[in-house]
Amino acid sequence: MACALILSIEVLSGCSLLNPERLVYDQQGIRIGLEADPTIARSGNQPVNDHPAILTSEEIQSLLHVIFVSGWSGTILGMVETPRPVPLFTERQLSTISSAxxxxxxxxxPTERVFFSLPKPDVSYSEDRTAGALFLRGRYLHVVVTDHSAFLTADTAGGDLRDVRDTKGMNLWVSNEAQAATVPDLEEPRWAPFETVHVSLNVKDTLARQAKPFPARINREARAPLFPPPAPLLPKTAPAGVSSEDLQLQIRELTSSNLELRSRLEEQTKRMEQLNQQMEQLRLELDAARSKKQPSRKSPAQ
Incomplete structure (x- = not known):
């Protein structure tokens, strides 16, 4: 028994070393902490994060409030529906977690990243949560989301835990107040297999854009997301008080956003084609199985 006890202690300590986790904030169901960054372990040249990092609470809120997320709640119809992005964090959530x-x-x-896990807001109890991680590397803040409370988990028909492969069709978006960064291949993190929902921001560029004064500040949760339509119509003449440089900047932003939307639509189309091919393959296999099960008729004896 002593040998078994020693062996169990060694196994448990080995598991804790493989996946260390340190909580920084744990109140009212909100968990903020540190964990080993899997993108570092999966990288050949072993890049490390620019941690520890010094950011202010205002800078954290400026970086995160431009990020929106879209998805669907466990239905295949979401693949063909128009995504409706919602804020990744509400204003109250940002105010609560920014200091943490x-x-x-x-x-x-340098080998860790910051993880977050928040309960669904404005409800007394819900198993749905918003979860993901953040890390700074080079010029970029990388944000990965593994779950969001706005989209219901698919029914597993048995009370099983959520499948880690179920990303609820989530996509991350950046409003026109900022711009998603195009990370060079050499600097792109090697994401873990099931961490496919991520976006990157150029920290200095995003903060500089946020520093520009806006004509009016309205409640972010009450307004529509600042995303360009697929085919924007620009005025033929510049309105009074708008310089040509501002118009050119808006045109570049709209063009970049339209290209990103087109890429996402093409990706969804390819996904639909793959599903159709899989369904056709299943139909052929079922037909073949049925034909094998049918007994052969014997000719009557002469």
């Missing part, structure tokens, strides 16, 4: 994120980035090691 600042502390986490200051404590993070």
């Amino acid at each position: 994120l600042v502390a986490a980035f200051r404590e993070a090691k």
Whole structure:
């Protein structure tokens, strides 16, 4: 029994070393902490994060409030529906977690990232949560989302835990107040297999855009997301008070956003084609199986 006890202790300690996790904030169902960054372990040249990092609470809120997420709630209809992005974090959530994120980035090691897990807001109880991770590397803040409380988990018909492969069709978007960064291949993190929902922001560029004054500040949760339509119509003449440089900047932003939307639509089309091919293959296999099960008729004896 002593040998078994020692062996169990060694196994448990080995597991904790493989997946260390340190909580920085744990209140009212909100968990902010540090964990080993799997993108570092999967990279050949072993890049490390620029941690510890010093960011202010205002900078954290400026970086995260431009990120929106879309998805669907466990239905295949979501693949053909128009996505309706919602804020990744509500204003109240950002105000609550920003200080904890600042502390986490200051404590993070170069091989760690900051994880977050928040309950569904404005409800007394719900199993749906918003979860993901953040890390700074080079010029970029990388954001990966593994779940969001706005989209219901698919019914597993048996009470099983959520399948890690179920990303609820989520996509991350960046409003026109900023712009998603195009990360060079050499600097792109090697994401873990099931962490496919991610976006990157150029920190300095995003903060500089946020520093520009806006004509009016309205409640972000009450307004529509600032996303360009698929085919924007620009005025033939510039309105009073708008310079040509501002118009050119808007045109570049709209063009970049339209290209990103087109890419996402093409990706969804390819996904539909793959599903159709799989369904056709299943139909052929079922027909073949049925034909094998049918007994052969014997000719009557003469």
